[in-house]
Amino acid sequence: MTTFYTVLSWLLIFGYWLLIAGVTLRILMKRRAVPSAMAWLLIIYILPLVGIIAYLSFGELHLGKRRAERARTMWPSTARWLSDLKSCHHIFADENSDVARSLFQLCENRQGVAGVKGNQLQLLTSTDDTLQALVRDIQLARHNIEMVFYIWQPGGKADEVAEALMAAARRGVHCRLMLDSAGSVQFFRSPWATMMRNAGVDVVESLKVSLMRVFLRRMDLRQHRKVVLIDNYVAYTGSMNLVDPRYFKQDAGVGQWIDLMARMEGPVATTMGIIYSCDWEIETGKRILPPPPDANIMPFEQESGHTIQVIASGPGFPEDLIHQALLTAVYSAREQLIMTTPYFVPSEDLLHAICTAALRGVDVSIIVPRHNDSLLVGWASRAFFAELLAAGVKIYQFEDGLLHTKSVLVDGQLSLVGTVNLDMRSLWLNFEITLVIDDDGFGDDLAHVQDDYIARSRLVDAQRWSRRAYWQRIAERLFYFFSPLL
Structure with missing residues (x-):
């Protein structure tokens, strides 16, 4: 019996060190920044079991097998769509300022599409102005509304946006709403998710948080975009979540959140639409490629329109x-x-x-x-x-x-x-x-x-x-x- 426990002890010790050695080798084989690798190795050596569990949960970019497969299969059709888009030569900028030229060349080479010109662009610096403009554009929508936010928290003027979105869905506008599961946890615990779905809004909880999936997908990988697209022509993005700051994190002791949003009209909505369609397909498996750009999509002349390049990041998009x-x-x-x-x-x-x-x-x-x-x-x-x-x-x-x-x-x-x-x-x-x-x-x-x-x-x-x-x-x-x- 003593021999049995001795052998078992040595097997456990050997397995323990083999596990540490395996994770160490995995960290070293990944081509990550040296400070990041060193930080993980120190955590694993100081707190081995905690460190190993933490690394397996958060140390690598696991999108999940199903989403990763969707990300791979969506690119052929997306590439064809981008190829068709390039035939619309009139919407693409063919020159840039000296300070911007290198960055626009980098984005075009890595994303396969140049910056687009002829856009109207407005900065919105207050939450009230942003939410009022958003409600107005939703009320004027005729065909489709696509939205993605990290956080949607009910309360205040955020509820006015929700009401406008449900009203649009009831009158036949195709409304899609994608919200991050972790960021919008209060939304999904509220009645609003059910109310929107009953009104006809297609509500998707992105990257669901669950202990059952902790080793299947990295749980701190989040959908952090803030995008609104209306009728493939009007677009919003910026730092603001769909919240009224007077009702958001009031107990954090940091004051109200100060944000900036950009409201755009023009062909930039088309390039943002392809990003949204990729996100939607990765999450749901459904393909919603935007329609080809209208010939009249660029009403703003070069001298009065802005040149914009859109950069998207995350699994499935150009790395780094x-x-x-x-x-x-x-x-x-x-x-x-x-x-x-x-x-x-x-x-x-x-x-x-x-x-x-x-x-x-x-x-x-x-x-x-x-x-x-x-x-x-x-x-x-x-x-x-x-x-x-x-x-x-x-x-x-x-x-x-x-x-x-x-x-x-x-x-x-x-x-x-x-x-x-x-x-x-x-x-x-x-x-x-x-x-x-x-x-x-x-x-x-x-x-x-x-x-x-x-x-x-x-x-x-x-x-x-x-x-x-x-x-x-x-x-x-x-x-x-x-x-x-x-």
């Missing part, structure tokens, strides 16, 4: 493109670079690019919220401040709520607006969307918004920052250790 686009934009800056983000945990490459821009004389400003709803990200982001300040980057901490706007402005000409945070999750994991706009008029509008944010912020003083308490430095470094995993 968002990260490459940000690096290209930063390295294109010659005079000024302004970035706003609620969550600042950049990659080493992006941090290096930002610091390099400041060191070569570019006026670089980063605007982040002073108080963050994520304790981990709030502390981790501060670990980068010293290096940024030493390079001459100006850091502004927004004090009038939680600044949730994600924007980049380069030399007043090249703008990036969308759903992408400057953190690892947005850059390499989630389904995201970003508009790239090559237009100095839009750049002026965005600059005015960013100037307003700066006026409501406090500039971080480099000398005062260097004298911060020692315990704060320890906390920053501790949370920085987890930054590759955030």
Whole structure:
């Protein structure tokens, strides 16, 4: 009996170390960033069982077998659709400004479609204005409405959008609504999901959260896009979830959320529509390729229309493109670079690019919220401040709520607006969307918004920052250790 238990003990120990060795080899074989690999290895060696379970759950990009298969099978038809779209030569821009040229070439080469011109574009800087415009456009819809949001939380003016959407479905408009399961948990627990379905809205709960699926798909992979498409012509995207900030996270102690949305008319709605159709097919298995663009889809002449490129990221889309686009934009800056983000945990490459821009004389400003709803990200982001300040980057901490706007402005000409945070999750994991706009008029509008944010912020003083308490430095470094995993 003693021999049996001895053998069993040695077998368990051998199996235990074999498991650790197997996971270690798997991490090393994956071509991931060195800081991320080191962080995972340290977690696994310090807390082996917890670390192994965490890595198998969150360490790799598991879309799930069924969704991954859909992502593979949808591309032949999508490629044919894009090929047909390219025959509409009149909607594509054939030239760009000097500062935007490299980024537009990158996006065209990797996504297979150039930026589109002749779009009308409007910045919406208040939630009330955005929701009112959205209700008005839904009421005018005649054929189809497609929506995807990370969070839809009932309450306030969000309910007015829900009522308008149900009314549209009742009068025969084809309405599709896709919401992230984790972000919109309160919506799916409320009566609104059933009410919408009864009204004829096709409601889909995307990437459902379940303990039964924890090893089949990565649970923290989220549908983070915010997109509205109406009649294949009007489009919205930006940082705003479908919430009324007066009813959203009031107990978080960070104030109301401050967002930015873009309302567009023109051919950009067609390129955004193909992204939505891919998301819908990956999630439901149903194909809803948008119709070919109408010959009259571009009523705005070149001199009055904006040139826009749409970047999509996430499983099934060009890998690392968002990260490459940000690096290209930063390295294109010659005079000024302004970035706003609620969550600042950049990659080493992006941090290096930002610091390099400041060191070569570019006026670089980063605007982040002073108080963050994520304790981990709030502390981790501060670990980068010293290096940024030493390079001459100006850091502004927004004090009038939680600044949730994600924007980049380069030399007043090249703008990036969308759903992408400057953190690892947005850059390499989630389904995201970003508009790239090559237009100095839009750049002026965005600059005015960013100037307003700066006026409501406090500039971080480099000398005062260097004298911060020692315990704060320890906390920053501790949370920085987890930054590759955030």
